[in-house]
Amino acid sequence: MTLRRRLVVAISTLLVVVALAFAGVALVQRSYLVSQVDERLRVLSANTKALVAVSTRAEAGTGAAADLLTDVYVGIHKLNGTLNTVLAPDAEPGLVPVLLGNERDAGPVTRATTGGSGERVRLVEAPLAQRTVVVALSMGGVEAASRRLVIALALAWLAVAAITLLVSYWVDRLGLRPIARLTAAAEHVTATGGRDPVLVETDHPATEAGRLGAAFNAMVTTTSAGQEQLRRFVADASHELRTPLTTLRGYSSLYAQGGLVGEDQVADAMRRINAEAGRMGRIVDDLLDLTALSDGAALDLRPLELGEVLEDLAADLRVREPGRRVTVQRSGATGVLADSDRLRQALTALVANAVKYSDDGTPVTLSAEQRGPVVRVLVADRGRGIPPQELPRVFDRFYRVRDTGERGSGLGLAIVAAIVTAHRGRYGVDSVPGQGSTFWIELPGRPARP
Secondary structure, three states, rough: OOOOHHHHHHHHHHHHHHHHHHHHHHHHHHHHHHHHHHHHHHOOOOHHHHHHHHHHHHHHOOOOHHHHOOOOEEEEEEOOEEEEEEEEEOOOOEEOHHHHHOEHHHHHHHHEOOOOOOOOOOOEEEEEEEEEEEEEEEEEHHHHHHHHHHHHHHHHHHHHHHHHHHHHHHHHHHHHHHHHHHHHHHHHHHHOOOOOOOOOOOOOOOOHHHHHHHHHHHHHHHHHHHHHHHHHHHHHHHHHHHHHHHHHHHHHHHHHOOOOOOOOHHHHHHHHHHHHHHHHHHHHHHHHHHHHHHOOOOOOEEEEEHHHHHHHHHHHHHHHHOOOEEEEEOOOOEEEEEEEEHHHHHHHHHHHHHHHHOOOOOHHHHHHHHOOOEEEEEEOOOOOOHHHHHHHHHOOOOOOOOOOOOOOOOOOOHHHHHHHHHOOOOEEEEEEOOEEEEEEEEEEOOOOOO
């Protein structure tokens, strides 16, 4: 059963229960008022002789008797069936009850009347010698009170129904309809396999349904972006691996067909095969690193001085390139909690990138400085720089800046981004074409020892 149908059933049940409760209140109230009339009839008919005597005096105009019995009908029911009125109510002087012949010893009963406004009366027939006395009281007051109560309860029920329907409409509009749209969107996304993402409208984001819709939209957007990134990743990986595989297949086919003659050609072919195999192995290793970091591989976090790491990298670079000036700058506390191997891998990739895209002999500056709660590391070169339109994508997988003439897997900076993200840090690059680039990372600083 759907939520909307459950809501309809619950509202209908509620209204029926309230209606039955109101009807019960009306019946109980009417029964109480009738019992009050019956009690008065019982008191009046307890002594029929006295009642007839008092009624005769009241009819004659005696003051006390007239005031006592102003709303009472008293009549003598003879053996021949005729009913003689002794006393009639002041408001209905022509009132006569309609007797059916079964009133004697039946207790209080309700009967119609003639000669008046047609109101019904409650009467009792009590014995008096060879006759009976009929004592009746008008039911007009009881019926008027019951009628007013029924009208009041009916209006109250209508008010309850109106409020309930308004609340139901509000719940349906703010809760059920968004959930229905969300369900339809989820079913559509499932049916299309996520290839056709659908976003739901969130007219009221402050409600639970609105927050659920916003979360669904965020999930769909993230999933769509992830799928697009996965498709692009597979396409790029296939493209990168196709080149070395083509080379390997080509040389192996050439060798099988006898196209390689002489030791020099075979040696050259083997050198090329070995180079392409090594390149393909490096691509696979980088992909494995990215996969491990993306899957949340555990980091061995230990205290690490970034300034000392930069000094080691600078020393290594000076050995490899003695003609290049390498400067290390340190400012403030540069201690962090990090995985030493992973962080060294990231910084080594940034240094290698600075060397790769700058001319021989141009200086490289490595800096570590404290900036509030974080430690910022900068690797600056004076190379060719990066065009502004390329900056947003330099950390993407398999992305290489165009028109550089350099070959590579395009995974180095992507691995740097993954390592820094795993350390809950930030990364970026500032570059001016023709003047150089500055790659930077920020990591949470290590609290000082007390």
